[in-house]
Amino acid sequence: MGEARDPTPRTPGATPPLLEVRGLTKEFPVRSSRATLRAVDRLDLDLATGETVGLVGESGCGKSTAGRCCLRLIEPTAGTVRFAGVDLLALRGGDLRRFRRHLQYVFQDPYSSLNPRMRVAELIGEAIRVHRLRPKQQVRARIIELLDVVGLGPDALDRYPHEFSGGQRQRIGIARALAVEPRLIIADEPVSALDVSVQAQVLNLLTDLKQRFSLTYLFISHNLAVVRHISDRVAVMYLGRLVEEAPTATLFATPAHPYTRALLASEPIPDPSRRTIATPLAGEIPSGVAPPPGCCFHPRCPEALAECRHAVPTNTTLGAGHRVRCHLYARGG
Numbered sequence: 152m153g154e155a156r157d158p159t160p161r162t163p164g165a166t167p168p169l170l171e172v173r174g175l176t177k178e179f180p181v182r183s184s185r186a187t188l189r190a191v192d193r194l195d196l197d198l199a200t201g202e203t204v205g206l207v208g209e210s211g212c213g214k215s216t217a218g219r220c221c222l223r224l225i226e227p228t229a230g231t232v233r234f235a236g237v238d239l240l241a242l243r244g245g246d247l248r249r250f251r252r253h254l255q256y257v258f259q260d261p262y263s264s265l266n267p268r269m270r271v272a273e274l275i276g277e278a279i280r281v282h283r284l285r286p287k288q289q290v291r292a293r294i295i296e297l298l299d300v301v302g303l304g305p306d307a308l309d310r311y312p313h314e315f316s317g318g319q320r321q322r323i324g325i326a327r328a329l330a331v332e333p334r335l336i337i338a339d340e341p342v343s344a345l346d347v348s349v350q351a352q353v354l355n356l357l358t359d360l361k362q363r364f365s366l367t368y369l370f371i372s373h374n375l376a377v378v379r380h381i382s383d384r385v386a387v388m389y390l391g392r393l394v395e396e397a398p399t400a401t402l403f404a405t406p407a408h409p410y411t412r413a414l415l416a417s418e419p420i421p422d423p424s425r426r427t428i429a430t431p432l433a434g435e436i437p438s439g440v441a442p443p444p445g446c447c448f449h450p451r452c453p454e455a456l457a458e459c460r461h462a463v464p465t466n467t468t469l470g471a472g473h474r475v476r477c478h479l480y481a482r483g484g
């Protein structure tokens with residue numbers, strides 16, 4: 152059974168989102184077969200200006216692919232991505248390069264995303280020069296300013312990435328993203344490669360920078376505790392699809408989708424306000440090459456109904472900003 156389109160309704164006169172993703176789909180050909188792997192499946196997602204949205208799910212659920220498609224680091228197969236009203240997927244060449252500075256990506260592993268043969272001054276200064284954001288004679292002072300913003304001193308300027316710790320490298324990656332004065336940062340597991348003690352420092356830095364530079368974040372992570380700490384709203388992905396989204400406090404207090412509840416159970420977080428009983432997540436995430444029909448979570452769902460095997464659930468609104476794709480709620484359950 153096909154899935155009905157369910158675009159997020161917008162209140163007339165409401166401020167349009169800074170980032171508006173509709174029907175985003177990414178398929179990859181599977182080598183030595185004619186099959187395709189659908190990594191992202193008709194994703195709808197909005198980010199309001201100044202908001203931090205956490206995109207969570209197990210490894211392999213398509214969240215990083217979705218983030219990369221939003222910036223066209225990889226090309227989506229279908230869908231639309233609008234940023235400040237501009238259709239990003241329609242931009243080409245120089246227009247795309249110029250526009251893309253408003254959106255930056257911070258990677259999980261800063262070491263692999265920083266050219267090991269470039270000194271920090273070049274790594275950060277490159278984009279400032281390309282986009283002509285400062286007169287030539289002011290670029291070095293601007294780099295020093297950016298290093299200071301992320302908690303590094305000017306002694307970092309002439310050093311190479313391998314001379315820094317993981318946390319320092321991530322700070323350099325963040326400084327490089329900030330160099331082009333973006334409005335939106337997609338942070339893809341930005342702290343998961345770091346020691347726990349360093350994770351908190353980098354998260355606090357990201358929070359400070361958001362206030363200081365009026366940034367908007369899409370924060371991609373498998374770590375619910377981290378997402379809870381930093382996000383205003385959380386969107387949960389499973390097998391390429393968004394299955395639940397809600398304000399952070401609502402999602403953690405009253406998770407509705409059986410998958411969200413299972414995720415929370417598999418990563419216990421002390422929370423006396425949580426009222427639901429969670430079931431631990433069993434089984435493996437299925438392949439996106441041949442996803443289960445109906446609700447793609449049904450083979451792992453402890454609450455599956457007969458219809459879940461063939462009917463794709465559509466969105467049900469449970470409260471302000473709280474939407475879930477699950478037949479339990481379409482029935483009023």
Ligand code: SF4
Nearest residue numbers: 446449452459477478
């Ligand atoms: Fe479980 Fe059915 Fe809801 Fe899917 S739609 S999460 S299988 S109850």
